[in-house]
Amino acid sequence: MPLDYDLVKAWPIADMRQRFDVRDTMLYNLGVGAGIPDEDGHVDLRFVWERRLVPVPTMAAVLGEGASWMLDPATTISAGGSVAKIGGSQR
Numbered sequence: 001m002p003l004d005y006d007l008v009k010a011w012p013i014a015d016m017r018q019r020f021d022v023r024d025t026m027l028y029n030l031g032v033g034a035g036i037p038d039e040d041g042h043v044d045l046r047f048v049w050e051r052r053l054v055p056v057p058t059m060a061a062v063l064g065e066g067a068s069w070m071l072d073p074a075t076t077i078s079a080g081g082s083v084a085k086i087g088g089s090q091r
Contacts, residue, residue, distance in 0.1 A: 004076040011075055018063040025055045032056055 026048060029035065034047035034056055046054050070077050 002076065003078070008075055008077060011069065013069055016064060020059075020063065022050055022053060025053055025059065026050070028059050028062065029053075029056050032058065 029047040035043060035045075037043050046052050047056055069075065
């Protein structure tokens with residue numbers, strides 16, 4: 001079944017709330033490589049320094065990951081079943 005863009009765009013998505021603090025933000029930022037010097041030795045401290053800490057932009061995607069509405073077959077969002085089939089034990 002092809003993707004129904006209008007259906008997906010109008011899909012009711014429940015609100016989601018997540019809690020995170022400075023420690024969570026710093027651990028995520030460090031985990032994705034923030035704080036590692038670039039080739040010039042420059043470190044972008046806003047991602048690792050508590051005083052002016054900002055999250056790496058991808059943190060929002062991780063916080064919203066719990067939304068399983070896209071797995072509902074009625075959304076017409078499909079990867080041809082490959083999402084469920086991919087695994088380390090498959091050859």
